[in-house]
Amino acid sequence: MSELNQKAVAKYENNFLREVEERVEDGEWVKMCMQCGVCAGSCPLGNAWEHSPQKLFRMIMAGKREEVLTSDAMWMCTSCYSCIVRCPRKLPITHIMHGLAHYSHRLELAPKGQPTRELARIFWQNLVKTGRVNELKFSLAVYFKDGFVQGIKNLLSMQGIALGLVKARRLNPMEIIGGHKCRDIGGIQKMLAKAREIEDRRQGFTS
């Protein structure tokens, strides 16, 4: 169990609803759910996930911390906003889903290898390094995330598209060496560190 998680468990004991209210983005809205199920019925990916937003909210109120934070449900949200549009209680459901995903990621409870989570992680690492997204390196990192053999297979299957992009001058193979950067990488990284510090304080991870 991660340290952050241990601290959170100690702090909130069995009151998971309060934990969500204080630490999850828009978490204070969860208690306003009236369990009508319109979100569950509206979600275009509804049948692809383990728990609908309605169920997740009920689980939060019932104190099912472990089950909620290890669920892959909030990672499946595509931000289509159908649930927000239709919620009769005006809950910002999409935002709560993202908030929950983020929180479970921070506590290192989110499912390992969950594709959305992996993609986001690779994207973030790529971006932070130079202050700009290196598309070539990003694509390669994604292809090879499941090992070398699978990486080669992915490469081969995508080679037509890659060559097309190169021909159309939308992909520069030279990016593999260093690539273009921000002028002040140190400044960007400082800025991001400060943002995280503020965010952590706001969410109560640090005092």
Added chain:
Amino acid sequence: MADVKIEMKTAAYVCSGCGLGDKLDVGQLARIAQKEGKMALVRQHDFLCNSEGVQMIRDDIENEAVTHICIAACSRRAKTEAFNFPSVAMTRANLREGVIWVVAEGAAHDEVRQEMADDYVRMGCAELKKSRMPEGNPNHTQLKNLLVVGGGISGLTAAFEAAETGYEVILVEKQAQLGGWAGKLWKRAPYKTPYAEPQETGVAALAARVSAHPLITVHLNSTIAETAGAPGRFAVKLAQESGSITEVAVGAIVQATGFTTYDIAKLPELGGGLAHVVDQAGLEALAMAANGGVMKRADGREVKSVVFLQCAGQRDDSGQHLPYCSGHCCATSIKQAMYFKDANPDVNAVVVYDDLRVPGMGEDFYRSAQHKGVIFAKGKASSVTTESNGLKVNYKDLILDSGATIQADLVVLATGQVPSSGVDVILWDKLTKEADGGSIEAKQQKSELKSISILNLTYRQGPDVPKLKYGFADSHFICFPYETQRTGIYTAGPVRRPMDIMQATEDATGAALKAIQAAENASLGRAAHPRAGDLSYPIVRLEGCTQCKRCTVECPFGAIDEDERRFPVFNEQRCRRCGTCMGACPVRVISFENYSVDTVGNQIKAIEIPDEFSEKPRVLILACENDAYPALDMAGLSRIVYSAFVRIIPVRCLGSVNTIWITDALNSGYDGVMMMGCKKGDEYQCHFVKGSELAGYRMSKIGDTLTGMGLEPERVSSFEVAITDNAKVAGFINDYVAQLVEMGPSPMKGFG
């Protein structure tokens, strides 16, 4: 009735407006009115309902001493303001909605269309000759004050509202103080914006205003020992706890006897009977004791966790508990959960519900409770047990589809309202019959039953107002709220149907106004709802009466008592003028001035029956004027075509249909009779409660008579027609006529 007999002078007015002149030979109609209808005066007009046409009729009444008029134009339901001649008897021949709008277009149908119109003119004239202008019940009453039974929020409101309107009120309360259940509440669910917080009940203030009101007399510790009489002349004996009796006379009665709570001892599986398991009334008592501070249990311990179980012993389909929803309990539990949260936000308050329903502006209140952190769990409780110093609630979470447990210091069961509506008069009737047959047991049961009676009516039909469903005293809560099946007695509040304070207040105001209306109408010799203002009343020729008691038994409103010689005694003020007694009477001695066995019988006989070779069957339709006749009019308005072989006569209620009309019609050569009435049974829609049911019962007995006449029983048929069935009704007619055509002409033709 006027002593001087005025000479009858008849007149018929044939209109040719609205296309009547184009589609019909109105000249021929006028000739028929004159020659066959024997009208003394016949006039035609091309726009009878305009000011000129109406003035023409008025002039005739004024100058020609016309006393009876037949208007051959549109439906009796149309142009009622123009054709309003209160000083004469009037009939209407329905040529517009009943003929030109419903008979198929084109020259091919000219003949049948004209025949239909001819017959309606004949019928209008025939009815007119048997009609008299209603003069009103001569037994006018004087009393316009009200008796309000029950001093809870409904009774207090009814008394106060009536008194504010200027009517004297006598308020009777069984308890030593006013207020009822509402007076025992710490707060009530909100009735004002923003509908977010529990509010003061205001009961004490209302009780004080009622007690101080110059037009209201309050009798505490009192019950009703006897109620006799009728609207405008009720004689009521009030029994004080001390045993003394006060006699009062009132014009009308509002019964606001409220409810009792469902006994939680009947719910042992939900912890009923355990310590620290209370019903909502019990929780109000704890809140009163807390007086706005932290909520404590009966043993003085502070409550840290409370669970509310909704629908406890309600909405039960097993037959053990109340089958209905009491409506207020969701909002009440929300309110009570707030008592805890407002005093200490750290209290864990959970409401376990199946369907959370908060009528009115309750959604805002519900949201407010969620804001305050009350947890709502959709689930069904399976057990409540004692555990150490608290309670354990087991329930099934219906969203997560899994079992769950909550520890609680206190459990509140949201039980339902049981109406305090007194004696079940159907059971009473049954026991009376058995007791009359000599059963000593029945006699004893009857006296036990009598002890719970509220009104102790001296009526032949039992000591309280009849109940509708689940023991609630009502007659039809959608169509005629507050109306009971006893004229001049109105129910308000939870005795009528389950409700909350807001609804009860509204209800009480409505019932008070209804009661005032009843007393006023009685004082003018007029009918109460639903024929409000009707001046006709049942006139009985007692010389011909055979004391068969059918009228007294069948009257849906208990209007008729019996004297010592078993003759019927009509209490006209209790009568609603439906004519059920007239339909019941085997010797036909009951009639109304403008509606009698003769007015309808004469119409039936007035039409021309074509012979059996003409291939023109004739079908008589007796249509209830409340629902079926408007539906037929509406069919006309929508130009829905139906068979031109039918002849329609509106009746006040199918209950008023005397079987002689049916046999007369079939004897005169009609091929069939259709009876169109309202829905019967438990979900009845009859304006007179059981008219259509009685008609159905009577017609079920007519089969033998028909067979005796050599006729097929299918020649008389009943239909349930609702007011919205305008599209369906034409189908009923056409199908039935087709069925009769297949059956062939009536063998009675030519003998009539």
